[in-house]
Amino acid sequence: SVEASIPEPQREAWLKHQTSPFKDKDGFEREVVRHVETTLARSLYNCDESAAYAACALAFRDRLILEWNRTQQRQTFADSKRVYYLSLEFLMGRALDNAMLNVGQKDLAKAGLAELGFRIEDVIQQEHDAALGNGGLGRLAACFLDSLASLNYPAWGYGLRYRYGIFKQEIIDGYQVEVPDYWLDFNPWEFPRHDVTVDIQFYGHVVKSTDESGKTVCRWEGGETVKAVAYDVPIPGYDTPTTNNLRLWSSKAASGEFDFQKFNSGDYESSVADQQRAETISAVLYPNDNLDRGKELRLKQQYFWVAASLYDIVRRFKKSKRPWKEFPDKVAIQLNDTHPTLAIVELQRILVDLEGLEWDEAWNIVVNTFGYTNHTVLPEALEKWSVPLIQHLLPRHLQIIYDVNLFFLQSVERQFPNNRDLLREVSIIEESQPKMVRMAHLAIVGSHKVNGVAELHSDLIKTTIFKDFVEIFGPDKFTNVTNGITPRRWLHQANPRLSELIASKTGGKGFLTDLTLLSKLELYVDDKEFRKEWAEIKYANKVRLAKHIKATTGVTVSPSALFDVQVKRIHEYKRQQMNIFGAIHRYLTLKAMTPEERQKQLPRVSIFGGKAAPGYWMAKQIIHLINNVGAVVNNDKDIGDLLKVVFLEDYNVSKAEMIIPASDISEHISTAGTEASGTSNMKFVLNGGLIIGTCDGANIEITREIGENNIFLFGNLAEDVEELRHAHLYGQHTIDADLARVFDEIERGTFGNPQDFAGMVSAVRDHGDYYLVSDDFHSYLETHALVDEAYRDQEQWLTKCITSVARMGFFSSDRCINEYAEGIWNIEPLVVDRDKETAAPK
Ligand code: F58
Numbered sequence: 001s002v003e004a005s006i007p008e009p010q011r012e013a014w015l016k017h018q019t020s021p022f023k024d025k026d027g028f029e030r031e032v033v034r035h036v037e038t039t040l041a042r043s044l045y046n047c048d049e050s051a052a053y054a055a056c057a058l059a060f061r062d063r064l065i066l067e068w069n070r071t072q073q074r075q076t077f078a079d080s081k082r083v084y085y086l087s088l089e090f091l092m093g094r095a096l097d098n099a100m101l102n103v104g105q106k107d108l109a110k111a112g113l114a115e116l117g118f119r120i121e122d123v124i125q126q127e128h129d130a131a132l133g134n135g136g137l138g139r140l141a142a143c144f145l146d147s148l149a150s151l152n153y154p155a156w157g158y159g160l161r162y163r164y165g166i167f168k169q170e171i172i173d174g175y176q177v178e179v180p181d182y183w184l185d186f187n188p189w190e191f192p193r194h195d196v197t198v199d200i201q202f203y204g205h206v207v208k209s210t211d212e213s214g215k216t217v218c219r220w221e222g223g224e225t226v227k228a229v230a231y232d233v234p235i236p237g238y239d240t241p242t243t244n245n246l247r248l249w250s251s252k253a254a255s256g257e258f259d260f261q262k263f264n265s266g267d268y269e270s271s272v273a274d275q276q277r278a279e280t281i282s283a284v285l286y287p288n289d290n291l292d293r294g295k296e297l298r299l300k301q302q303y304f305w306v307a308a309s310l311y312d313i314v315r316r317f318k319k320s321k322r323p324w325k326e327f328p329d330k331v332a333i334q335l336n337d338t339h340p341t342l343a344i345v346e347l348q349r350i351l352v353d354l355e356g357l358e359w360d361e362a363w364n365i366v367v368n369t370f371g372y373t374n375h376t377v378l379p380e381a382l383e384k385w386s387v388p389l390i391q392h393l394l395p396r397h398l399q400i401i402y403d404v405n406l407f408f409l410q411s412v413e414r415q416f417p418n419n420r421d422l423l424r425e426v427s428i429i430e431e432s433q434p435k436m437v438r439m440a441h442l443a444i445v446g447s448h449k450v451n452g453v454a455e456l457h458s459d460l461i462k463t464t465i466f467k468d469f470v471e472i473f474g475p476d477k478f479t480n481v482t483n484g485i486t487p488r489r490w491l492h493q494a495n496p497r498l499s500e501l502i503a504s505k506t507g508g509k510g511f512l513t514d515l516t517l518l519s520k521l522e523l524y525v526d527d528k529e530f531r532k533e534w535a536e537i538k539y540a541n542k543v544r545l546a547k548h549i550k551a552t553t554g555v556t557v558s559p560s561a562l563f564d565v566q567v568k569r570i571h572e573y574k575r576q577q578m579n580i581f582g583a584i585h586r587y588l589t590l591k592a593m594t595p596e597e598r599q600k601q602l603p604r605v606s607i608f609g610g611k612a613a614p615g616y617w618m619a620k621q622i623i624h625l626i627n628n629v630g631a632v633v634n635n636d637k638d639i640g641d642l643l644k645v646v647f648l649e650d651y652n653v654s655k656a657e658m659i660i661p662a663s664d665i666s667e668h669i670s671t672a673g674t675e676a677s678g679t680s681n682m683k684f685v686l687n688g689g690l691i692i693g694t695c696d697g698a699n700i701e702i703t704r705e706i707g708e709n710n711i712f713l714f715g716n717l718a719e720d721v722e723e724l725r726h727a728h729l730y731g732q733h734t735i736d737a738d739l740a741r742v743f744d745e746i747e748r749g750t751f752g753n754p755q756d757f758a759g760m761v762s763a764v765r766d767h768g769d770y771y772l773v774s775d776d777f778h779s780y781l782e783t784h785a786l787v788d789e790a791y792r793d794q795e796q797w798l799t800k801c802i803t804s805v806a807r808m809g810f811f812s813s814d815r816c817i818n819e820y821a822e823g824i825w826n827i828e829p830l831v832v833d834r835d836k837e838t839a840a841p842k
Contacts, residue, residue, distance in 0.1 A: 005073075021063040028105070028112040031059035052118045053096070053126035056109065057188045060099045061234075065191075068234040068243035075154040075830060079320065081329060082154040083825045084313055086343060087336035088305065089138030089285070090145070090159050090246060091166075092130040092233075093653025095189045096123075097493055102150075102236040128183045129652050131165035132248075134289045135569040136679050137375050139653065140453075140813075141336055143679075146486040147817040149237030149244040150513065152829040158309040160301060161190070161231045161248035164284040169611050169650040174627035174752075178287075178614050189233050190248070196230035198308040199254060202300065206396045218353050220396040225254040226278045228308035238488045239513060241832050249308045251281035288613045289569040290381040296393070299385055303394060306343040314350055324357060328368035332825035335372045335447070338383045338439035344370055344446030345397045348404070353396070359403070371824045372443040372450050373481075374461055375676050378573065382465070387435040401437055405429055408445050412472055426468045444469050444477075449824045453483045454677035454698040456718065479823060482701055483677040484816035487515050490683045494657035497537045498688060502805075505530065516809030525802050535798055538664075538688055545662035549607075549646055555634050557644045561603035562791050565684070566667035567651050567659055570612040570619040573674040577760055578773045579608070579667055580626050582780055583645050584742045584751075587633050590642055598642060602788045605644045609651035609659065621760050623647065628751040656680070661687045664797075665712070665787055668693035669780070671771045673718030682811040688801045690790075692783055694776070702811070706804040712790075714783035715776040724775050728768045735765055739777045 006014050022028045035055035036042050042051050075082065100106035110120040133139060141157065148155035167178040204223025211217050233246040253259075253275040262271035280297065281304050317330055335341060344366055351362035376382070390398045405428040416422055428445065430436040444450050444466065452458030458480030462470050470478055492499040492512055503509050505524050511517040524530045542559040549557050566579050583606045590598060608626050612619030630645040648655065660666075666684040668675070668691055675697040684691055685702060692712040693699040703711050716724060727733065735743070743761050747754045764773045791797055809815075821827050 019062075019066060021066055022059065025108050025112045025115070028059060028108055029116060031062065032056055032112065032116060035059060047116075049118065049122050050126050052113065052116070053123045054186060054188065056113065056123055057096050057127070060096060060103070060105075060109075061188050063103060063105075064099060064234040064236050064243055067236065067241045068245065070241065071243045072245065074832065078154075078830050079330075080154045080830050081332065081825075081827045082156060083148070083332040083334060083821070083827050084309065085141065085144060085148075085155065085157045085334050085336065086306065086309060086340035087138070087141040087157065087159055088302070088339040089133030089336075090130075090141045090157060090248075091133030091135075091138035091653060092142045093489070093657070094124065094127040094129055096127050098146075098489060099236055101488060101493055102146075102238045104239060127654075128185075128187075129165075129654050130183065130187075130189070131181060131652055132159065132162050132285060134166060134285070134287065136677070137337060140483060140679060142653075143484065143486040143489070143813040144817060145235045145244065145246060146238070146488060147484075147813040149235045149242050150240060150486075150488070151814055151817060151821075152237065152240055152242045152831055153244075153817070153821060153827055154830050155244050155827075157235070157244075157246040158305070158312075159246065159248050160282050160285075160305050161250040162282060162285045163250075163279075166285055166287055166611065166652075167614070171623070171627060171647060171649045174624050174631070176612055176620055176623050190231045191233075193230040193232055196312075197252075198228045198249075198311045199225045200228050200251075200304050200307050201225055202303070202393055204395065206399060218396060218399070220349075220353070226281060226304065227252040227254045228304060230308075230312070239509075242830075247309070247312070249282065249305055251278050251304060253278040287611070288615075289611075290376055290378050290571060290573070291613060291616070292381055292383045293615075294383075294385060294389075296389060299389060299393060302339055303342050303346075303397075306340050307346055309340075310343055310346050310350065314347075324351065324355065324365060325361070327365050331369055332827060333370050334820070334825070335370060335443055337373060337375050338443050341372075341383075341439045341443045341446070342394075342397065344442060345400050345404070348400055348446075349396060352400075359407075363404075363407075366446055367448050370443075370447040371820075372447040374440065374450065374452055374457075374466075377457070377460055377465055377676065378674060383439040384430065384436040385439065387429065387437060390437060398437075401428060401442065404442070404445060415472065422468060426472065440465070441469075444473075448477070449479060450477060451479045451481045451824065452676065453481065454701060455480055455482060456673070456695075456700050457676040457697060460673060460718065481816055481819045481823070482810075483679050483682075483698060484811050484813035485679055485682045485686070486813045487512055487686065489657070490660070491686055494683075495537070495541065495661040495687050497540065498534075498661065501530070501533055501537065513814065514809075515812035515814065518806050518809050521802060521806035525799055525806075531798055531802070534688065534802060535794075538662075538801075541661040541687075542664075545607075545659060548658060549605075549648070552649060553630075553646050555630070555644055555646050557605045557646070558603060558641050561605045561641060561644070562788070563605050563607060563662055563664045564667065564787075565607045565609075565659060565663040565665070565689075566669075567607070567609035567648070567656065568680055570610045570616075570622055572618055572622075572763070572771050573670055575669050575671065575771055575773060576608065576610070576622050576626070577764075578669060578777060578780060579606070580622065580629055580645075581739060581742045581773070581777065582784060583633070583643070584629055584745060585738055585781060586784075587629070587636075587639065587643055588741060588745060590639055591636075598638070601642050602791060603641045603643070604788075605646065607646055607648065607659070607663075609648035609655070611651065618759060618763065621757060625746075625751060625757050625760065628756075632751055656683070660684055660689070663687070663689035664791065665690050665692055667691070668696070668699055669715070669776075670694055670696045671721065671776075672696045672716055673721050674771075682808070685804050686808050686811070688805055690787075690797075690800060690804065692787060698811075702808075705810050706807045710800045710804045712783050712787055714779040716772060721772065724772055725768065725770065728770075733769065733774070735774050736778050738781060739764075739774055 022031050032055045035058040100109050113120050145157050165181045168181050170177045207219045228249040231248045235244040259271040347366050351357040428441045452461050462478050506517050506520040546557050546559045626647045633645050660683050668681040672694050678697040694715040
């Protein structure tokens with residue numbers, strides 16, 4: 001048992017004084033007060049909300065640590081296979097609310113805080129979001145951590161501890177302004193492990209020699225070293241003691257501090273500069289969403305993180321004294337997109353150069369260890385690194401990449417002789433000027449499974465960008481795992497009243513761990529009381545959002561209007577421009593009506609939110625236009641409540657938790673074939689909102705589950721896109737009359753200086769309309785008219801919402817993680833026997 005690891009003579013004393021977590025309200029209050037007085041060194045007489053948050057977080061943190069230690073011991077003792085999820089992004093959001101709910105102590109904390117004079121909602125709001133990610137990919141990683149722990153899988157996340165997460169967005173005069181997000185002032189959720197460090201090497205050169213047996217050995221020498229320091233974050237599972245670990249690496253100068261020798265000899269500046277250069281590596285998250293910019297510092301980040309993580313994983317494995325060939329029986333590593341692909345090369349280097357394995361034996365281990373998830377088909381997002389850059393920064397890795405490529409191409413040549421085109425297409429090295437390393441090709445060659453994130457997307461990668469690899473490796477290597485979301489955060493936490501109502505009809509909270517139980521709701525679609533309560537909850541959520549809109553934008557919106565929401569990163573492929581063109585069209589249509597006609601129209605609030613990458617000029621134009629349209633429409637007396645257009649500043653995870661439950665209809669309107677999956681679509685439907693969307697990503701599977709009567713689909717299909725694009729460029733490209741009318745109005749200056757929006761207009765009208773806005777606009781407007789019509793029939797609408805929620809069981813990230821566990825990682829849950837506190841496989 002675990003206890004046996006304590007030496008006999010001391011065991012009794014240790015066990016006697018083991019810390020036990022608080023059990024009741026009194027115990028919780030005692031912990032809060034103790035933390036205020038001692039940990040925070042504050043007087044009880046001036047404890048404000050932020051101190052109350054800190055103390056409450058510390059009280060829960062103590063609980064998590066205890067379970068976290070036990071979980072790690074249990075997993076080590078059971079010697080179970082672990083999965084390591086390598087992601088450059090973890091978009092965690094707030095931790096306190098989640099921790100309270102997952103350990104099942106929120107009610108107790110609420111009562112305790114009330115006795116101490118605080119409202120729990122206000123205390124929760126004090127927490128700064130942990131925003132170490134850009135968008136969907138980063139949030140998916142966070143949902144996966146929640147599911148892995150909740151399902152008792154032995155799993156660790158590995159990432160970077162950025163000092164600055166994604167920037168804070170301010171809107172000033174209608175423009176996006178970026179403000180640094182320094183989030184580490186007070187972060188009780190991380191534990192620095194100053195004793196867990198790894199030296200990471202950069203630059204230098206490779207020395208070749210021959211050993212006694214005549215074998216060539218390579219050693220990477222020289223260059224500079226940077227220290228990686230581990231920071232651990234506990235990840236509590238829901239309704240289980242399992243508390244997994246997220247390990248984030250922070251960079252420091254190898255000497256720890258600045259170089260004293262240089263310092264003492266008077267070279268102050270360079271001694272401090274070295275230190276700062278080292279710390280720069282983990283300083284800031286790159287704020288691009290679906291764009292690869294190939295910056296040296298980014299490659300440094302990637303290698304720093306990958307090398308530290310692998311060193312850690314290998315160190316753990318070596319403790320078990322098992323032979324190397326068993327490595328894949330104990331370790332699965334999942335690559336969240338190509339950003340950690342160097343891990344493949346690094347593991348090969350460790351095995352061959354440092355551990356002395358033969359190339360083929362090592363490569364076999366590598367391939368059986370890794371799995372690769374692709375999240376995009378957009379060409380501009382596919383990572384490539386220049387050969388000279390890798391040569392400079394990681395000389396030995398470049399050699400290994402060349403060897404991997406050589407052996408791969410040789411096998412392709414044997415399989416498909418005399419096919420030079422094929423070799424050129426699949427080569428890991430692109431023969432451009434300069435040569436480039438194609439990271440996706442390396443990831444495919446070095447993994448045993450490659451998956452896309454929704455059915456359409458997985459089919460697309462098999463038939464387009466990775467087509468040749470399917471020929472070479474066979475179809476079994478390529479698979480689909482449709483994304484999912486954690487119902488704990490995205491229903492229970494974000495929408496507590498709806499969660500409670502659902503629990504009351506489905507036999508308790510079981511649906512939170514088996515989301516298919518939602519299907520029981522279909523029995524109550526006609527239940528009057530139930531429907532009434534459902535509608536009240538939606539209304540209350542809209543009231544809450546209306547208050548936020550008023551407080552942050554000054555615009556008054558009516559909670560009885562239809563709330564139409566598009567919140568996500570701003571990108572041309574996601575087509576926020578089409579949405580705002582649609583809003584302008586609505587405005588013009590309303591303006592053209594007589595007051596009597598207007599009376600009959602349905603009031604709408606068009607709600608936008610999302611960040612533009614700081615260097616993405618067109619995305620910033622889109623934000624600017626949305627704000628300018630709002631300024632005109634919201635102040636037009638003819639229009640009143642019939643149309644409001646608002647842009648919500650600084651969209652992030654905690655804002656999503658408030659916005660999503662308040663939506664009537666949300667927009668997922670990407671050009672068909674461009675959005676790999678989308679995950680907010682799932683969150684909106686799960687919260688009783690309907691969606692308008694294209695046949696893209698997970699929208700297709702959502703339709704299959706909830707039924708096509710419950711979704712508003714429109715637009716061209718993925719299979720038509722290529723032809724349409726070709727027609728724009730080489731045939732005639734006619735702009736729909738309604739869209740032309742919108743462009744006229746922009747060009748007349750109704751929404752500010754037309755020059756400011758000339759790029760947006762001409763991209764559609766004069767430059768090929770790559771994202772097919774003109775092709776889909778008509779059907780988009782028609783479908784919005786259907787939305788209006790449907791919303792007028794509130795009873796029917798409600799039926800659609802309830803039915804949809806009942807059919808959303810498939811989209812839990814628990815289902816998704818179980819698919820990875822079985823189909824890719826080959827890992828089993830480690831269930832906990834509380835009484836014995838020993839581990840037994842299920
Ligand atoms: C997103 N990708 C997809 N990438 O766009 C979305 O359809 C999908 O649902 C989601 O992944 C989860 O699978 C995405 O968010 C990034 O933000 C990368 C950040 C680093 C640079 C390249 C893009």
